[in-house]
Amino acid sequence: MFLERVCIATDGSDLAVRAAQMGVVLARGGAGRIVAVAVAQPRFSMPEAAGGALAAGSAAVDAAADEASLARREFERVRRAARAHLDTVDRIARAGGVACDGVAPLASSPGPEILRVAQAHGCDLIVMGAHGPNDANRSFAGSVAQYVLANSPIPVLLLRDPREAAPPDFAEPAA
Template identity: 35%
Template sequence: MFKHLLVPTDGSVLSEKAIHMAVALAKENGATVTGVYMVRPFHMTIYSAEMVGYTEDEFQSADRERAEAYLTTVRNIASEAGVQCDTVAASGSHPFDAILDTAKQRDCDLIVMASHGHGGIRGLIIGSETQKVLTHSHLPVLVVRPSE
């Protein structure tokens, strides 16, 4: 059915749940998995506390270390299940674009990603990368939601 699954990660617990789901589906279908993390660009406009006090080089270095840690988690989960896996530290201004570009470049046929479930006004204000992927993707997207 599916031959190549893309699983974005942001390092969250819910994201890890999506990784386990993608790996399980890949194992059932004899498919491969590609994990992707978007290395964030440095902006002079501060949007997260971790950017305060960082130079551009320091910020990029810290985010690349974060990417490696999160992508190592994807590789380890896939390896434990015996699923072939590769990873990508994509860059760009918008995570949904990085996700869709990686899916296209890697010839993926399913995207498995987490949704933190921010709906209503909060979802509109903070935006939803999952919603943007759903809106713009030509591929099927499996959304992993928080357990209640």
């Protein structure tokens, strides 16, 4: 299989950096192009005061302005973080002699966006890290990797941290 373009999904973790390094090695053996994707995923929470009755008059206007300002800051924060993750992959790609296009879509769910970007860019392989059970982000990263693996029409290479993987069981089955 000749790799024209490799999609590297990154969340900025150490494992994502290792996945980027592997993706660059694989891309270098093919056409030497990667598409890095870092989904800017905003996180919002409902203020406790919002659970009660709606404020009236100018207090409601002030509250809405504050919420809009908080939302803008959150969007800016996640976009900056995604851009930093893409910059890391770009540095790895340049060091490996591979061309890199970076994409940072804004979405609440990273899995579908990773697939959308990979398909839109004609990628032949998706490379990403899969965090193990001891990772603090297990529910986020694990579910993203599982989603991509289960729903991708494109081959997926998942890299795990060998320290988090269960050792293989070579015991002979009981007769």
